[in-house]
Amino acid sequence: MSFFISNAYAQSTTDVLGSTGFLGQYGFLILMFVAMYFLMIRPQQKRAKEQKAMMEALTKGAEVVTAGGVLGKIIKISDAYVTLEISSGAELVVQKNSITTVLPNGTLKSL
Numbered sequence: 001m002s003f004f005i006s007n008a009y010a011q012s013t014t015d016v017l018g019s020t021g022f023l024g025q026y027g028f029l030i031l032m033f034v035a036m037y038f039l040m041i042r043p044q045q046k047r048a049k050e051q052k053a054m055m056e057a058l059t060k061g062a063e064v065v066t067a068g069g070v071l072g073k074i075i076k077i078s079d080a081y082v083t084l085e086i087s088s089g090a091e092l093v094v095q096k097n098s099i100t101t102v103l104p105n106g107t108l109k110s111l
Contacts, residue, residue: 055099063104066094071086071107072108073108
């Protein structure tokens with residue numbers, strides 16, 4: 001009748017790698033957070049900082065590209081909005097944060 005009862009063995013207090021300390025238990029989690037910081041969070045913060053610096057450096061007469069792909073020259077700047085001249089006499093008012101790129105001066109003349 002002993003084939004119905006399985007043998008009971010004592011369980012070890014160490015895991016497979018033999019480490020039971022804080023780093024052994026949470027080391028992988030800490031390593032993943034550090035990797036996420038350097039691969040995702042830090043580049044995004046750097047990009048946001050560059051975008052903010054670009055917004056502050058916008059001046060009248062600068063040639064820009066909006067998020068929708070519209071190219072124009074800035075003719076008026078307020079706190080939240082920018083007025084672009086997209087062709088002679090045609091003006092477009094866009095939000096300031098929709099500007100994605102500042103083009104070198106003279107770019108629109110060559111198009």
